Amino acid sequence: MVEFDNVWKTYAAELGSSRNTALKGVSFYLPQGVTLGLIGANGAGKSTAIRLMMDFIRPDKGIIRIQGRSPSESSLRNAIGYLPEIASFPASLTLMDMLRYVGATHGLSKDALSRQSERWMRSLELWEARKRPLRSYSKGMQQRASFVLALVHDPELLILDEPMSGLDPIGRAHICQLIQALKAQGKTILFCSHILEDVDRLADRLLILHKGEKRFEGTPKELTDQYGTTDITSGFLRSIGMEQV
Amino acid sequence: MKGSLLRIQALARLVIVDGLRRQALLGLVAMALGVEISGLFFFAFVPRDIGLVSSDFVVSIGWCAGMVFLLFHAVGVMSWGEDRRVIHTLLARPVSRTEYVLGVFGGLLALLLLLNLLLGFIGFGVLWLIKGWVGESYFSQLNLGGYLLSWWGVLSIEAMILSVVVLFSGLIRGNFTVLLMALSYYFISNGIPVALETVREGSPVMRKLLLGLTLVFPNMSRFDYKDLIAAYGHWPATSTLALNLIYVLIYCALVLVLAATVYGRRDLK
Numbered sequence: 001m002v003e004f005d006n007v008w009k010t011y012a013a014e015l016g017s018s019r020n021t022a023l024k025g026v027s028f029y030l031p032q033g034v035t036l037g038l039i040g041a042n043g044a045g046k047s048t049a050i051r052l053m054m055d056f057i058r059p060d061k062g063i064i065r066i067q068g069r070s071p072s073e074s075s076l077r078n079a080i081g082y083l084p085e086i087a088s089f090p091a092s093l094t095l096m097d098m099l100r101y102v103g104a105t106h107g108l109s110k111d112a113l114s115r116q117s118e119r120w121m122r123s124l125e126l127w128e129a130r131k132r133p134l135r136s137y138s139k140g141m142q143q144r145a146s147f148v149l150a151l152v153h154d155p156e157l158l159i160l161d162e163p164m165s166g167l168d169p170i171g172r173a174h175i176c177q178l179i180q181a182l183k184a185q186g187k188t189i190l191f192c193s194h195i196l197e198d199v200d201r202l203a204d205r206l207l208i209l210h211k212g213e214k215r216f217e218g219t220p221k222e223l224t225d226q227y228g229t230t231d232i233t234s235g236f237l238r239s240i241g242m243e244q245v
Numbered sequence: 246m247k248g249s250l251l252r253i254q255a256l257a258r259l260v261i262v263d264g265l266r267r268q269a270l271l272g273l274v275a276m277a278l279g280v281e282i283s284g285l286f287f288f289a290f291v292p293r294d295i296g297l298v299s300s301d302f303v304v305s306i307g308w309c310a311g312m313v314f315l316l317f318h319a320v321g322v323m324s325w326g327e328d329r330r331v332i333h334t335l336l337a338r339p340v341s342r343t344e345y346v347l348g349v350f351g352g353l354l355a356l357l358l359l360l361n362l363l364l365g366f367i368g369f370g371v372l373w374l375i376k377g378w379v380g381e382s383y384f385s386q387l388n389l390g391g392y393l394l395s396w397w398g399v400l401s402i403e404a405m406i407l408s409v410v411v412l413f414s415g416l417i418r419g420n421f422t423v424l425l426m427a428l429s430y431y432f433i434s435n436g437i438p439v440a441l442e443t444v445r446e447g448s449p450v451m452r453k454l455l456l457g458l459t460l461v462f463p464n465m466s467r468f469d470y471k472d473l474i475a476a477y478g479h480w481p482a483t484s485t486l487a488l489n490l491i492y493v494l495i496y497c498a499l500v501l502v503l504a505a506t507v508y509g510r511r512d513l514k
Contacts, residue, residue: 011514056333057512074341082337088330090259090322092266097259098334104255105338107248133266149334 001157001188002030002053007062009048022048024212025062030190030205032156035183037203038192039236044209046192047085050161053190054082066157078106081155085162087142089134095121095145096130099152106153113152120148124178139166147178158182160191164198176201196233206232210240252340253348259335260322260352270318274360277310281368288375296384296475299375303368304395304471307361311403312431314360319353319407320423323414332513343505350411350501357403365396372474384475391473394486398468401493405463406431408500415507434462463496 009023023045030036038046051057052064055071069076089098096117103113121127124144129137134145143166150158163179164172172195179202182189193199199206206223208216216223216239223235264270284302291298336345369392376384409430413423437458444451467489473480 011512051333051514054333054337056336057514074339074344077337077339080337082333084330084333084337086330088334090263090331092263093259097262101255101259101335102338104258105252105340107251146334150337 001032001034001067002028002036002190003063003065004028004049004052005063005065007049007052007064008060009045009052009057010060022212023052023059023209026209026212026214027062028207028214028217030188032188033186035179035189035191035202035204036207037199037205038190038207038209039194039196039199040192040209041240043211045212046209047161048212049209050159050190050192053159054080078153079156081150081153081158083143083146083150083158083160083163085165087134087139087146089142089145091135092133094131094133095126095148098134098145098149102149102152108153116152116154117148120151124148124174140168140171143167143171143175147175151182156188158187158189158191160189162193163191164193164195172198196236200232208236208239215239249341249344252338252344253351256335256340256345256348257352257355260349261355263322264318264352264356267318270314270356273310273313273318274363277306277360277364278367281306281364281371284371285374288379293383294475295375295379296372296386297472299384300372300387300392300395300474301471303371304399304474307364307368307396308399308402310360310364311357311399312406314357315403315406315410316424316427318356319410320414320420320427322349322353323411324420324423336513342508346411346415346501346505346508350407350504353407354404357407358400361396361400361403365392386475388474391470391475391480394470395474398470401468401489402465404493405496405500408497408504412500412504412507415504415511430462431465433458434465437462438464438466463492468493 005027006025007023007027008021008025010019010021013019026045026049038049040046048057052059053066053071054077055074058072064071066076067079099113099117102108103110103117108116118127121130124147126141126144126148129141134142137145143163147163150160160179163175167175176198179189179191183202189202191202200220203220205219206216207214208223216226216235218226220232220235223232223239224230227235227238229235229238281303284299288295288299332345336342340348369389372387372392376387406427410423410427413426413430414420417423417426437455441452441455441459444455470481
């Protein structure tokens with residue numbers, strides 16, 4: 001479903017900073033119906049990998065394929081639900097305004113949009129707040145609103161950049177349940193997170209990046225077996241050359 | 246094609262709704278309307294040519310409000326991507342970057358049109374009242390055709406500046422820099438006709454160079470029709486008006502093609 005083949009990405013130097021190679025020949029494959037946890041320390045290249053998949057940035061070298069197509073084909077995003085790391089909306093719009101935009105761009109019928117919107121807004125407890133400006137939402141509400149926008153067109157592939165970011169324990173539990181429900185529906189999910197406990201709970205496969213390089217790709221069990229650890233946190237730390245913190 | 250138009254329309258609608266709910270924009274409209282209406286009280290201080298002065302005043306208020314809109318609101322909306330990554334939220338849909346450029350441009354242009362329609366309508370009322378209050382010798386005519394043409398001229402200039410703002414936003418990071426570039430563009434555009442006048446008898450090379458520059462920096466004064474409102478000025482030929490219209494359309498189209506190319510190639514970090 002998602003394929004990276006020897007992908008390189010370097011950000012151009014800006015005033016006061018040097019060129020930064022964010023991805024160094026990364027290759028991986030995410031099969032359909034599998035949940036992949038993308039983990040790594042800050043600056044590992046996780047967000048770069050996600051932005052490449054969304055075609056926000058372009059690779060310098062290498063090939064990226066999603067469903068066998070290039071991410072630059074905008075129609076491909078009919079099959080993708082994207083959750084950004086930081087929920088960002090035009091300041092004065094409501095969730096309903098954004099849903100209308102999503103419906104129009106994905107070519108959803110009025111009926112389908114209304115049905116799907118209501119389903120997800122009720123499920124994520126945003127129904128009462130749907131006509132309030134998004135800027136008045138709490139961080140957790142904004143994160144849930146982003147989820148509604150990512151799911152309303154019923155995508156086959158979900159790309160979630162830090163889905164638990166800024167959520168309280170109840171919010172985290174709620175989102176974990178949601179991701180598990182989506183897994184059960186057979187969705188292909190790629191998510192990155194710093195919270196390894198959540199990754200362990202949700203991911204079928206792991207991809208560890210460190211300073212732009214791939215350090216590990218496989219199941220959580222393969223990680224613990226390979227590094228002789230009992231949990232993925234220790235396995236992750238060993239994979240990036242840190243025995244202990 | 247139809248799908249593409251629907252996506253552009255959806256984005257334009259989003260920009261319009263966002264603009265209509267922004268308090269800063271509503272404040273700008275309220276202030277411009279207030280200043281326009283204040284013309285009713287200040288015309289008495291004008292000793293002669295009240296018609297010319299008040300029509301110039303009304304159209305200039307619209308022009309100023311449009312510039313504030315362009316330099317602050319339009320620049321702010323175009324920098325969505327850089328500042329708050331809103332562009333990622335919008336482009337996570339099956340919207341191409343060309344559609345994004347056209348949708349945002351379309352939305353902002355529609356807001357400008359609304360602003361000009363509102364200020365133009367109220368402004369006409371102000372001029373009509375002033376004309377009714379003063380003698381024929383102070384305000385000889387209130388030409389509706391000239392009035393509409395003046396606002397069309399204002400909108401034409403604003404549309405060209407808007408397309409340039411869209412282009413600069415793709416080329417440069419940071420909305421303050423875009424604002425400065427847009428202002429420089431405006432001043433250069435206004436300065437070239439003056440420079441041309443200066444070198445009328447001078448070097449032909451310099452004159453050709455300046456004429457060439459007018460292709461990039463349009464001569465804004467050709468869209469100034471304010472004199473037609475209250476004075477029996479020389480009405481421009483239909484061919485000139487048609488040429489000006491074609492000029493604006495081609496200019497905006499070319500700049501938007503360039504902007505779409507820039508947006509299509511750049512990284513949206």
